[in-house]
Each structure stands twice: as C-alpha cells, then as structure tokens.
Amino acid sequence: DGSLSQDEIDALLMGDAPSETPAASAGGGAVLSEAEKNALLGLLGEITGSQSATLSGIMVKSVTVGAPRIDAVGREQFLSELPDEVVEIKIDYKSGMTGPHMYVLRGDDALKIAAPMIGQDDLELDGTTISAVSEAMSQITGASVTTIGDKVGETILTESPEGQSVPKAMLGLPGDNFVQITYDLQIEGQGSLKLYELFDLNIIRTIAGKLGVSPAPAGPAQSMNTGMGDMSGGGMGQAQAQSQMNQSMGGFQQMPPGMGAPMMGGYGGQPAPNVQGIQLPELSPTISAGE
Numbered sequence: 001d002g003s004l005s006q007d008e009i010d011a012l013l014m015g016d017a018p019s020e021t022p023a024a025s026a027g028g029g030a031v032l033s034e035a036e037k038n039a040l041l042g043l044l045g046e047i048t049g050s051q052s053a054t055l056s057g058i059m060v061k062s063v064t065v066g067a068p069r070i071d072a073v074g075r076e077q078f079l080s081e082l083p084d085e086v087v088e089i090k091i092d093y094k095s096g097m098t099g100p101h102m103y104v105l106r107g108d109d110a111l112k113i114a115a116p117m118i119g120q121d122d123l124e125l126d127g128t129t130i131s132a133v134s135e136a137m138s139q140i141t142g143a144s145v146t147t148i149g150d151k152v153g154e155t156i157l158t159e160s161p162e163g164q165s166v167p168k169a170m171l172g173l174p175g176d177n178f179v180q181i182t183y184d185l186q187i188e189g190q191g192s193l194k195l196y197e198l199f200d201l202n203i204i205r206t207i208a209g210k211l212g213v214s215p216a217p218a219g220p221a222q223s224m225n226t227g228m229g230d231m232s233g234g235g236m237g238q239a240q241a242q243s244q245m246n247q248s249m250g251g252f253q254q255m256p257p258g259m260g261a262p263m264m265g266g267y268g269g270q271p272a273p274n275v276q277g278i279q280l281p282e283l284s285p286t287i288s289a290g291e
Contacts, residue, residue, distance in 0.1 A: 047147045070180070091162075103197055110165075113132070
C-alpha cells in the first residue's frame, strides 16, 4: 500500500536508510577513487615508453608495453584470473617508499620473455628461465621507480628480485586487498602476453597523494546524506519521511471530534483548552431539551 513500516521510518529519521544511487552501490568495495586512478594511469602511461625500450634492448627484439589498466582487487578475485601454476617476481620498495611490490605471470608468458633473452625457444621453467625473467622485471622496475621518483620528489630504491614458479595458492600477495596493474605486452616473434604488477595499497596512495590527489572521503556523513536525500531534490528527505510516517500511523494528526481544537476552528492550529473537550458532550443534551 506504499506505507512504511515503523523500522523503515526509524531508519529514515536516523539517516541509516540504504542508498539506491548507482555511485553508492557500485563503490561499496572500491578503495581507489577515480581521481587516484586517473592520476596513476597518467603517470604509468609515461613509463610504458621507457619500459618498452628497456625490454627491447635486453631481448634484442621489438617489445611494446601496452597501456596499463589499474584496479583495486581482493585476493580471491585476482587468483580467479590465473592458471594453477604461475611465476612470481618480488621486488619490494625499501627506501623513499616502502612496501610489497611484485610481478606475476602465467608460466607460458614467462617463457615468452625468457626465450629471446637466453636465445632458445625450447625452454622449461627452471632456475635459468626464472633468473632471466627476474632480470627483465628488475630492469623495467628500475625504469619505473626513476620516473616515479622524479615526479614525487623521492629517491626510490627497491630490493633485489626474488623469483620462483609456484602454485597460485602459494603466491605471496601484498595482502588481502591490493592494487593490480595489468599490461599487455607484444614481443616480436613471441606474440602477446599479460603482465600483472601488484602494489601494496599504501604505496599507491602515497604516490597519488604526492601527485596532489586526496583520497576519496568514505565517512558516515556521506552515507547519511545519501540516505536522507536532499530536502530540495529528489531524495527521500526528512519531510517526506515524516509524511510517510503520518500515513503509516493511521493519520493520528487528524483528531476525532471532541478531542481538541482542529474540529472547533478559529484557534489557528493551537490546541484548545482541555475544558472544551470535557464540557462539549455535557452541553449537547441541555440544548436539545430547550428546543
């Protein structure tokens, strides 16, 4: 019947009503604002050119690093994209900025990088192959931290690379939630492959902050404003909640005859003295008898 339950009325008046706006529902699990993403994509876009040149030099092949894609993800979401066996290359940030940082590749994609570096096509994921991939990732990390450091005014140093082939369940990810940057690489004679670069969330937020981007606010006030709506706009404002409450409670604002001023008129909405409610029923029989 369109009326609200008492629980719904209480939720509206307390500002706890769930938002139905697309932005709020879509952003429930988000940990990076669009401004942060855009600033980081702009920076990373400047780095791919030097990374392409670096990989082309060590492979003696034409290599193109495609435009990066960035998102904040959870562990299970990321693992669902991978085959059972993967290669991880850890290169943590240790100075200037600190925190976990790594690359992840499918086994076949790791071989595509190692083959031109070693000069052999028939390779297996052994120590020599992993060492070659580790060196390639170390080289592009060097190009990356140089550009990032110049932009944010920091000298950034990293740990030496540590690579291994592991079941995806054994990956030493930066945490339960982290930032995933995905690149599509094209290597001459090897085809295309995907390279995943993973950052600790704090590193990414530090970089974004130094680029002048503030984190998106996510406080209770935002939820309250969304739940209560704009009193002049299309949301469920407090006035509408009060109206719905009156309707749901059976119109108690309109009192029956004999209970107060609304039925007497002339009081301008002010309650009548209690004596009127008591004397009115007693006067009626007397008047009738006089007639």
